Amino acid sequence: MELREKELACEIVRDLLPLYVDGMVSDVSKKSIDNHLEHCTECSEIYHDMACHLEMETPSTEISDVKRFLNKTKKMYLLYGLGCLSFIAILICLIVDLAVNKGITWSLIAGSSCLFADSFLYTLSTCKKNKGCKAMAVISIGVLVLLSVIQITRYYLIGTGTFWLLRYGVPILLLWLCVLWLPVLARTFLKWNIWDCIALFLFLVIIGNYVTKLITGDYMWEDALHMQGFIGNALGEVIGIIIFGIIGRIEKWRK
Numbered sequence: 003m004e005l006r007e008k009e010l011a012c013e014i015v016r017d018l019l020p021l022y023v024d025g026m027v028s029d030v031s032k033k034s035i036d037n038h039l040e041h042c043t044e045c046s047e048i049y050h051d052m053a054c055h056l057e058m059e060t061p062s063t064e065i066s067d068v069k070r071f072l073n074k075t076k077k078m079y080l081l082y083g084l085g086c087l088s089f090i091a092i093l094i095c096l097i098v099d100l101a102v103n104k105g106i107t108w109s110l111i112a113g114s115s116c117l118f119a120d121s122f123l124y125t126l127s128t129c130k131k132n133k134g135c136k137a138m139a140v141i142s143i144g145v146l147v148l149l150s151v152i153q154i155t156r157y158y159l160i161g162t163g164t165f166w167l168l169r170y171g172v173p174i175l176l177l178w179l180c181v182l183w184l185p186v187l188a189r190t191f192l193k194w195n196i197w198d199c200i201a202l203f204l205f206l207v208i209i210g211n212y213v214t215k216l217i218t219g220d221y222m223w224e225d226a227l228h229m230q231g232f233i234g235n236a237l238g239e240v241i242g243i244i245i246f247g248i249i250g251r252i253e254k255w256r257k
Contacts, residue, residue: 011038015045023052077127084123088116107159114151118144134186142179149175173217181206197250204239204246211236 015038021027022035039046092113099109122140129136153167184206185199194202 012042012045015039015042016048019045019049019052023049081124081127084120088120092116105159107155110155110159111148111152114148118148132190135190138179138183138186141182145175145179146172170218174214177210177213177217181210195250195253197246197253201243201246201250204242208236208239 015035018027018031018035022032027035039049092109095109095112096106099105099107121144122137125137125140126133149167149171153165153171156163157165181203185194185203188194188202189196189199
């Protein structure tokens with residue numbers, strides 16, 4: 003009978019030990035468990051194991067929280083620092099431009115470039131999901147805005163050059179954005195490995211080079227059939243496609 007009562011007391015104490023370790027039991031229960039642990043070796047060992055495990059887990063959790071806080075703080079100060087430097091640089095360019103040219107000319111281009119760079123770095127630093135697509139979206143919008151600012155500044159404010167934005171700038175920009183976007187989309191949504199994405203990028207670069215020269219009038223389709231033109235425009239990319247394609251196949255076979 004005494005053995006059964008002891009076993010029953012041990013079971014009750016062991017059920018209450020997690021609450022006892024966390025300090026969640028009443029004073030009466032705490033005294034009863036204290037008395038039991040003084041006389042029961044098995045329950046005392048279980049209690050010490052729980053207490054040691056809790057002590058080992060708590061510092062690691064606190065350390066990880068501190069590390070996350072420090073990393074977030076570093077990013078915050080880095081972004082604030084870049085923002086302040088960009089603001090100072092834009093302000094200096096604006097003052098010099100107004101003093102020398104009596105108006106806003108090249109400082110508009112410099113300011114747009116700083117804002118574009120800051121937006122890109124901010125996206126890379128803060129985005130955790132689909133970082134590639136978000137970075138490409140910033141690049142697409144930023145480059146289009148920057149080209150427009152360059153065109154407006156040179157043609158309308160400075161009065162030099164021709165109006166090339168719609169004839170050459172936008173078509174070439176859209177072409178090369180497609181060259182950049184397609185590997186990123188393949189990587190993000192189709193889950194291609196990085197080597198296949200590089201091979202796809204090099205293949206699109208070949209097409210982009212030919213189409214760019216066609217848009218600018220520096221190339222004719224008949225020139226693509228000449229070996230000299232092929233060597234100058236596509237040989238290096240073809241070699242890269244073969245190398246990275248082979249590496250991509252090896253990576254798939256390993257998996």
